[in-house]
Amino acid sequence: MAAWTDIFVLGLVLSNFRLLASSRLTVMIETMVLQAFALTAILLTLADRPWPLRLIVLSLVTLAVKGALLPWLLRRTMRAADVRREIEPFIGYNVSILAGIAILGLGFLIVQPLKATVVPGSASLLPGALFTTLTGLLIIVSRRKALAQVVGYLAMENGIYAFGAALVVKEPMLVEMGVLLDVFVAVFVMGITIYQINREFDHIDTDRLSELKD
Amino acid sequence: MTMEMVLSSLLVLTIGAVACLFSGGCAKRASGLGVAVSVAGALLAVWPAVGVLWTGRSVALRLPWQVPFGSFHIAVDPLAALFIVMISLVSALAAIYGMGYLEACANRKHLGVTWCFFNLLQASMLLIVLSRNGLLFVMAWEGMSLTSFFLVMFEHEKQAVRDAGWTYLTAAHLGAACLLALFVLLGGTDGSLDFDRLAAPSGPLMAGILFVLAVLGFGAKAGFVPLHVWLPEAHPAAPSHVSAVMSGVMIETGIYGLVRITLLLGPPPLWWGWALLIIGATSGILGVLYALAQHDLKRLLAYSSVENIGIVCMALGLWLLGVAARKPELAALGLMGGLLHLCNHAIFKSLLFLGAGAVKHGAHTLAIDRLGGLQKKMPHTALAFLIGAAAICGFPPLNGFVGELFIYMGAFGAVTHAAGNGTLAVAGMIALLALSVIGALAAACFTKVYGIVFSGAPRSANALGAAEPPRSMRHPMTVLAGLCLLLGIGAPIGAALVSPVAAQLLGESAAVAAIVSVRPWLVALSLGGGFIAALTALLAVLRRRLHHGRSIARGPTWDCGYVAPTARMQYTASSFAWPIIDMMRWMIRPRVEACVDHGYFPRQAYLATHSADFFRQRLFVPLFRAVATVSNSLHWLQQGRNQLYVLYIAVTVLVLLVLKVR
Numbered sequence: 001m002a003a004w005t006d007i008f009v010l011g012l013v014l015s016n017f018r019l020l021a022s023s024r025l026t027v028m029i030e031t032m033v034l035q036a037f038a039l040t041a042i043l044l045t046l047a048d049r050p051w052p053l054r055l056i057v058l059s060l061v062t063l064a065v066k067g068a069l070l071p072w073l074l075r076r077t078m079r080a081a082d083v084r085r086e087i088e089p090f091i092g093y094n095v096s097i098l099a100g101i102a103i104l105g106l107g108f109l110i111v112q113p114l115k116a117t118v119v120p121g122s123a124s125l126l127p128g129a130l131f132t133t134l135t136g137l138l139i140i141v142s143r144r145k146a147l148a149q150v151v152g153y154l155a156m157e158n159g160i161y162a163f164g165a166a167l168v169v170k171e172p173m174l175v176e177m178g179v180l181l182d183v184f185v186a187v188f189v190m191g192i193t194i195y196q197i198n199r200e201f202d203h204i205d206t207d208r209l210s211e212l213k214d
Numbered sequence: 215m216t217m218e219m220v221l222s223s224l225l226v227l228t229i230g231a232v233a234c235l236f237s238g239g240c241a242k243r244a245s246g247l248g249v250a251v252s253v254a255g256a257l258l259a260v261w262p263a264v265g266v267l268w269t270g271r272s273v274a275l276r277l278p279w280q281v282p283f284g285s286f287h288i289a290v291d292p293l294a295a296l297f298i299v300m301i302s303l304v305s306a307l308a309a310i311y312g313m314g315y316l317e318a319c320a321n322r323k324h325l326g327v328t329w330c331f332f333n334l335l336q337a338s339m340l341l342i343v344l345s346r347n348g349l350l351f352v353m354a355w356e357g358m359s360l361t362s363f364f365l366v367m368f369e370h371e372k373q374a375v376r377d378a379g380w381t382y383l384t385a386a387h388l389g390a391a392c393l394l395a396l397f398v399l400l401g402g403t404d405g406s407l408d409f410d411r412l413a414a415p416s417g418p419l420m421a422g423i424l425f426v427l428a429v430l431g432f433g434a435k436a437g438f439v440p441l442h443v444w445l446p447e448a449h450p451a452a453p454s455h456v457s458a459v460m461s462g463v464m465i466e467t468g469i470y471g472l473v474r475i476t477l478l479l480g481p482p483p484l485w486w487g488w489a490l491l492i493i494g495a496t497s498g499i500l501g502v503l504y505a506l507a508q509h510d511l512k513r514l515l516a517y518s519s520v521e522n523i524g525i526v527c528m529a530l531g532l533w534l535l536g537v538a539a540r541k542p543e544l545a546a547l548g549l550m551g552g553l554l555h556l557c558n559h560a561i562f563k564s565l566l567f568l569g570a571g572a573v574k575h576g577a578h579t580l581a582i583d584r585l586g587g588l589q590k591k592m593p594h595t596a597l598a599f600l601i602g603a604a605a606i607c608g609f610p611p612l613n614g615f616v617g618e619l620f621i622y623m624g625a626f627g628a629v630t631h632a633a634g635n636g637t638l639a640v641a642g643m644i645a646l647l648a649l650s651v652i653g654a655l656a657a658a659c660f661t662k663v664y665g666i667v668f669s670g671a672p673r674s675a676n677a678l679g680a681a682e683p684p685r686s687m688r689h690p691m692t693v694l695a696g697l698c699l700l701l702g703i704g705a706p707i708g709a710a711l712v713s714p715v716a717a718q719l720l721g722e723s724a725a726v727a728a729i730v731s732v733r734p735w736l737v738a739l740s741l742g743g744g745f746i747a748a749l750t751a752l753l754a755v756l757r758r759r760l761h762h763g764r765s766i767a768r769g770p771t772w773d774c775g776y777v778a779p780t781a782r783m784q785y786t787a788s789s790f791a792w793p794i795i796d797m798m799r800w801m802i803r804p805r806v807e808a809c810v811d812h813g814y815f816p817r818q819a820y821l822a823t824h825s826a827d828f829f830r831q832r833l834f835v836p837l838f839r840a841v842a843t844v845s846n847s848l849h850w851l852q853q854g855r856n857q858l859y860v861l862y863i864a865v866t867v868l869v870l871l872v873l874k875v876r
Contacts, residue, residue, distance in 0.1 A: 090857060113875050137864040141857045149856075206856055 008041040009128040012162065013104065016135040019155060020096040024085045028151045029074050035132075035158050036066035042125065043165050043176075058176055062161075065180050070154065070187050074147065077191040081198040083145055091142035100135060107131040125162065133159030146194045146204040150187060157183045216262035216273040216290060220298075220344065223258035227251060227337035234329040241320030245313045248329025252309035252336055256302035259340055263298035266290045270714045274346070276408070283407045284349035288341075292714035296553060297343040297463075297470050299711075300560045304462045305336040307690040311568050312455035314687040315575060328368060328453075335361040335459065342467050348397040348407030351471075355393060358467065359386035359435075362460055366452040378444075378451035385444035389434030396427040396475070414480045421479050425486055428475045429493070436468030438527060439497040440829035442520045446504075449516035450580065454571020457512060461519045462564030466556050469526055476534070477719065484538045484637065491531030491641055495648035498524030502655040503802050506662065507795050507825035509787045511570045511580040514663060515563070518606065521652060522559045526552045528645055529621045532628065535641050541631075542724035543731065544624050544638070546716045550728055551620030553712045558613040558701065562605040565694035569599035572687055573667065576680040582787040584674040585667045590768075591680040596668045598691040603660040605698040608653050611743025613701035616708050616736070621649060623732055655794065662790045671770065671781045703743035705736040788823045795823060803828055 015034045022028055040059045047055050078084075091099065107127040136156025140149045161179050198204050230251025237244035266273065274289035290298070309332065316325055338357035345351045363386065367379040399420070400412050415421040434441040445465070449457040476482065501520030508514035529552030536545025572595040573588065574580050589596040605612035628642030672678040682688070701708045709729060716725035773779040795804055804825040811819050851862075 110871060110875050134864075134868075137860065141861045141864060143857075 004045045005042055006124050008038050008045060009124045009162075012038040012042070012158075013128050013131060016132055016155065017097060017100055019139065019151070020100045020135060021093050023087075023089075023093065025078055025083065025145070025147055025151075026075075028148060029071050029078070032074070032151060032154055032158075033067050033071050035155070036063060039066065039158060039161055039165070042162060046125075046165055061180065062176070065184055066154075066158070069184065073187055073191050074150065077150075077194050078147055080195050081147065081204050083147060083204060086143050086145050086148045089143050089148075091138075096138065096142060099138060100131075103134045103138065104131045107134065125165070129159050129162035129165075131159070132156075132162060135159070144205050146190075146197060146206050149206065150190045150194070153186065153190070154183065157186075216265060217275045217288075219258050219262045220288070220290060220340075221275075223255045224337055224340060224344075226258060227255040227333050227340070230255070231330045231333035231337065234326045234333065237326040237329075239324055239326070241317070241325045244324075244326040244329050245316060248325075248332060249309045249313050251329075251333050253306045255333070255336060255340075256306035259298050260302045262290060263295035263302075266295040267292055267299070267711065267714050270717060272718075279350075281349060283401065285347050285406065285408055286350065287347040287408050288344040288350075289346045290344065292718045293470070293473065294343045296557070296711065296715055297467070298340060300466070300557055301336065301339045301343070301463045304560050304564045305332075305339075305459055307693060308455040308458045308462075308564060308568070311458070311571070311687050311690040312453065314684045315453060315455055315571055317684075318575070323368070328365065331361045331364045332456070332459075335365065335464070339464060339467055343470055346409045348400065348409070348412075352390070352393060352397060355467075355471075356390060358464065359383070359390065362386075362456070362464060365456045365460075366448050368453050368456070369451070375451040378447040382444045382448040385434050385441065389431045389441070392427045392431030392434070393471075396424055396431060399424055399427070400478070409474075409478060412478055414478075418483060422483075422485075424479055425476065425482075425489075428472055428479075429489065432468040432471040432475070433493070434468075436465050436472070436523050436527075437497070437501075437520045438493050438523065439500050439520065440833055442497065442501070443827055443830045443834055445520060446508075446513045446516040446827065449519070449567075450510055450512040454512070454567055454574060457515075458564035458567035458571070461516065461567055462560045465519060465523060466526075466560060469523065469530070469552075469556060473530065473719075482534045482538050484535065487531045487533070487535030487538055488641065489531070490527050490534060491644060494524045494526070494528030494531055495644060496524070497521070497527060498648055498652040499655070500524075500801070502652050502659055503795075503798055504825060504827065506655060506659040506791045507802060507804055507823060509582050511573060511582055511585075511663065511667065512567070514582070514659070515566050515570060518566075518656070518659065519559075519563060521656065522555065522563065522606070525618070525621070525649065525652060526556050526559070528552075528648060529555060529624070532621065532624045532641070532645060535628070535638060536624075537720070539635060539638055541628075541638065542720055543727045544628050546720050546724040546728035547620050547624030547627060547732070549719060550709070550712045550716050550725070551617055551622075551624055553715055554620055554708050555614075555617030557708065557711065558605065558617045558698075561694055561697050561701070562602045562612075562614060565598060565602035565691060565698065566606065568687070568691050568694070569595055569602060572683045572691070573680070575683045575687065577676045579674070579676045582663070582666050585677045585680075586670045586673040586781060586784065587668075587677060588672075588680055589668040591672075591677075592682045594682055594688050595691065598688075598695040599668065600664060601695040601698050603664050605702065607657040607660050609657075610739055611699075611702045611705075611746055613698050613708065616702060616705045616739065618649065618653070619705075619735060619739070620709075620728075620732060621645065623735070625649070627731070658791070658794055662787065666785060666787055666790060670784045671779070673781045673784070699747070703740060703747055705739045705743070706733075709733075709736055786821075788821050792821060792823070795825070 012035060015031050015038060019028055019031045022031070040062050043062070044051065044055070044059055089096070104127070107130040111126040111130060133156050136152045136154070136159060139152030139155060143149055143152065157179060161176060164176050164179060194204050201208070230247065234244055234248050234251070237247060270292055272289055272291035274287070277286040279285045312332070316328065319325070335358060338354045338361060341354035342351060342358060345354055363379060363383050366382055367375060369375045370379070397407060401407060415424055429438070430441070437445045449461055452460060476486070498521050501517050501524055505514050505517035505521060508517060529548045532548030533545050533552065536542065536548055570580060572592065573585065576592055576595070577585060577588065579585065601612065605614040608614040608618045625642040625645040628638045629646070709732065713725045713729055716728060770779065776783070795802070802825055804823040807820070807822045809818060809820050811817060
């Protein structure tokens with residue numbers, strides 16, 4: 001099963017690069033759907049077969065929330081705010097990809113000493129999870145549109161989710177359910193906030209909100 | 215059975231608090247529910263507490279809790295039971311009073327929220343005295359600070375109230391920070407913060423640090439000088455029934471915490487007692503001096519709380535000195551005197567705050583110089599206030615005297631029986647001097663309050679139009695005034711209330727020795743008080759009989775034979791206190807505006823004094839200004855770009871990760 005896990009982690013990593021490279025928000029949201037599938041697959045391939053019922057339920061809930069509900073919320077917000085693409089990010093797309101490669105390397109370096117504490121399964125899972133988290137952070141830092149930042153936040157949470165799968169594979173239910181609930185509430189609130197920001201200022205460029213500091 | 219009732223009291227208060235939120239904006243329903251919950255919670259808690267005081271046996275309950283270091287470990291021992299009785303009594307009476315008091319704001323405030331916080335405050339105070347786990351204690355403490363903060367902010371549309379609220383919140387959290395440090399240092403080796411599993415501090419230095427932290431943390435709540443600055447701001451800002459609870463019992467949880475934690479720190483060295491004695495004497499004298507100089511009734515009462523807490527702190531100092539010097543009788547007298555004075559303070563201070571609220575309700579102002587002659591307009595309130603004022607001055611046969619009697623006896627004992635122990639004699643002398651100075655100044659202070667507010671002629675239209683509050687506000691005052699009399703005339707009752715605590719903390723023999731040495735005085739006090747009460751009742755009956763069937767004429771108050779008296783020909787709050795303030799001006803530094811004509815036919819003269827709090831102006835304002843300057847120099851970090859903020863977090867996390875994992 002380790003080989004399959006590696007393949008799906010690879011998918012996760014590649015999807016992150018797609019996230020870093022794309023300027024269109026629809027593509028970013030689609031990438032979130034892809035990541036949801038990749039995460040579910042990682043979760044399932046890590047567990048022993050036959051899969052226990054709670055794992056199947058968890059996978060289904062993950063797919064439903066991350067793969068359907070959240071993208072739907074994001075698309076709705078996108079339509080309401082009427083934005084299609086990230087126009088001028090603080091860090092360009094090419095530089096973003098180069099930074100992504102650097103982060104991936106850093107991820108492999110950092111997890112070296114952590115290996116001992118990880119359940120056997122996949123060598124690439126931990127660096128992949130770390131890379132996803134840091135990619136999310138990078139997107140939050142480098143993008144101007146609030147919606148792109150929400151996607152970055154989601155990517156970060158996906159990384160944490162994958163961490164959870166790697167570290168607490170015996171009792172994943174509690175951690176993963178907690179993360180799911182967090183993400184759902186956060187995106188819900190952010191959607192409302194973006195809608196309100198857009199209505200108030202006619203744009204969702206977060207850098208132009210800097211006048212709001214006291 | 216005890217535990218079940220205490221737990222159900224907590225449960226009733228919490229659930230009831232939430233239920234108050236759903237009263238749908240109907241003020242009557244919210245108030246009714248809030249009062250019912252408060253009274254039910256009080257009754258459920260008082261019954262088992264009295265049982266524990268009666269039998270002297272403690273009951274404990276320990277439930278596991280998922281939180282690290284935490285366990286739901288609660289217990290009722292005599293010390294806790296004493297506080298449970300106080301908290302429940304004062305909270306329930308204040309709640310009944312609050313129903314009428316808040317009626318005036320019913321159509322512009324959502325009262326459900328206020329009552330929710332009131333009930334939660336009561337619950338968190340109960341949990342503080344119940345909890346025997348550091349984490350649970352700190353959480354309850356924080357709950358108490360926050361709920362009382364929201365209660366202070368009741369009239370948050372006023373700038374002054376908001377300022378007072380923030381001052382209070384800052385003070386509460388600086389205190390809480392000390393407590394957090396205290397519990398982190400106290401932490402047991404096995405990762406448990408249960409009070410009975412804590413390791414004794416390693417060495418006298420560590421114990422000393424812990425004691426200082428406890429004094430700072432609990433003193434900020436109790437109001438030791440110079441940490442008292444929030445009291446004169448927060449008490450006037452809060453609604454009167456809330457100030458009654460805050461001043462009557464909430465600040466006393468600080469004393470509770472200090473006693474409870476000191477017990478955990480091992481045998482006290484002599485300097486702990488000295489520290490408390492000096493802090494207490496300073497707080498007492500400065501508190502009463504500042505009280506004397508105030509022109510706002512509730513601000514004055516707030517300073518008077520500082521004074522009374524100072525007296526209690528002094529008594530606790532005698533307790534620790536007695537323990538350190540192995541004089542169990544002195545220790546027991548100090549402890550019992552302190553706790554008894556605390557009980558009495560809970561009763562008369564809440565009575566006085568309720569009285570101040572009645573004045574505010576009737577005359578719509580608390581400025582002493584705008585009141586006067588209220589005795590005729592509000593006879594019931596005036597009588598209750600008079601009893602409270604006499605009690606707080608420590609006049610026999612009222613309850614204030616009984617607690618101070620214990621402390622006096624302890625101090626006298628320290629001076630006379632401390633053969634070969636000069637330290638104790640000096641400590642006793644200091645306590646005696648401070649107590650008598652405080653007593654005299656308190657008498658002056660409350661003579662000023664009663665004289666200017668209730669007697670004389672009305673000084674403004676507000677005072678002229680004052681009216682008695684509704685019955686639901688008068689009865690709680692009657693009950694409290696009755697308790698002042700009961701605990702004064704029935705002095706042995708008070709001694710019986712606190713002797714189980716002394717027996718618990720110091721052993722049966724010490725408590726008995728202390729009681730034996732005071733008993734003749736208590737009996738004499740009871741007999742004398744009973745005689746005075748009987749005589750008063752007899753004279754009252756006689757007077758009524760003589761008045762019966764005759765017409766009674768009412769004339770103007772005190773015109774001194776002058777043909778055209780005006781209300782301005784009376785003492786003002788400034789002028790009454792001036793002789794004493796003038797004498798002590800090196801201590802409290804009032805700002806004086808005076809114009810005195812010393813000729814034979816003076817034309818114009820005036821006197822106005824403003825006593826800003828020295829510690830606020832000279833200590834905390836510069837301190838916080840310095841903190842603000844330092845913080846402002848970091849302002850360049852705040853660019854207003856959330857990308858940058860996330861970058862700060864990301865960089866921090868990455869650096870930590872690399873450092874930790876490397």
